[in-house]
Amino acid sequence: QLQQLTHHALNGKHFIVTAGGTKEAIDPVRYITNYSSGKMGYSLAQALVENGATVTLISTVDDLKLPFGVKYIAVSSAEEMRNAVELAFDQSDGLIMAAAVADYRPENVAQQKIKKQTHDPMTMTLIQNPDIVAMMGAKKAKQIVVAFAAETQDLLKNAKAKLLKKNADMLIANDVTAVDAGFGVDTNRVTILQKDGDSISLPVMSKIEVARQIVEHMIINMTKE
Ligand code: CTP
Numbered sequence: 614q615l616q617q618l619t620h621h622a623l624n625g626k627h628f629i630v631t632a633g634g635t636k637e638a639i640d641p642v643r644y645i646t647n648y649s650s651g652k653m654g655y656s657l658a659q660a661l662v663e664n665g666a667t668v669t670l671i672s673t674v675d676d677l678k679l680p681f682g683v684k685y686i687a688v689s690s691a692e693e694m695r696n697a698v699e700l701a702f703d704q705s706d707g708l709i710m711a712a713a714v715a716d717y718r719p720e721n722v723a724q725q726k727i728k729k730q731t732h733d734p735m736t737m738t739l740i741q742n743p744d745i746v747a748m749m750g751a752k753k754a755k756q757i758v759v760a761f762a763a764e765t766q767d768l769l770k771n772a773k774a775k776l777l778k779k780n781a782d783m784l785i786a787n788d789v790t791a792v793d794a795g796f797g798v799d800t801n802r803v804t805i806l807q808k809d810g811d812s813i814s815l816p817v818m819s820k821i822e823v824a825r826q827i828v829e830h831m832i833i834n835m836t837k838e
């Protein structure tokens with residue numbers, strides 16, 4: 614009976630999950646990106662579906678197995694991801710921002726392939742991308758907003774500041790210097806920070822297990838309110 618209940622906890626709810634590192638064009642053949650694999654986002658989509666939710670996955674990567682029933686939207690840049698998230702957000706019950714959004718993009722995208730220069734070094738001006746999760750955090754109504762934080766130092770201090778700055782309900786803090794956590798690997802070790810100040814440190818586990826824990830805590834939060 615309990616098993617039945619937990620598996621239907623998110624029936625009728627719709628969530629947006631973002632996954633992967635954004636690609637910021639330099640010219641027709643080059644871009645700036647990062648090492649994000651998208652695995653955490655795909656695992657979260659699966660964990661949500663397992664609990665009866667409908668999911669829109671907005672992703673820069675398509676080389677992972679799409680969980681059954683998930684609606685997939687392909688994007689490349691942070692701008693494209695922002696537009697896709699904005700379009701879906703008002704009709705959603707929540708957003709999990711697992712994507713690694715590039716903080717900056719080239720100010721100008723060259724129309725033609727940039728030629729090797731005769732002078733050295735060559736420089737390129739970068740401008741800031743929109744902070745997608747902060748924008749949604751600022752305008753959320755009923756939605757639960759979950760952000761991630763990849764840190765290489767002062768994990769909890771930086772993560773707490775991010776939770777507040779982005780007006781998130783939960784923040785998943787990730788020490789990306791650990792060999793068993795973060796970019797590209799199948800395991801992760803995270804601390805879940807809650808808006809009310811609570812924090813839960815999880816041991817090293819597979820990304821799907823981490824995702825199931827995150828979703829369990831989302832369900833608890835949503836039934837509290
Ligand atoms: N994020 C976002 N839009 C951006 C940058 C980040 O929505 N332009 C989201 C990420 O998806 C993540 C959270 O913000 O959920 C934190 O990302 P992170 O890179 O750790 O934090 P930043 O606010 O970008 O700060 P910094 O990189 O300086 O640590």
Ligand code: CA
Nearest residue numbers: 713714715716
């Ligand atoms: Ca960043």
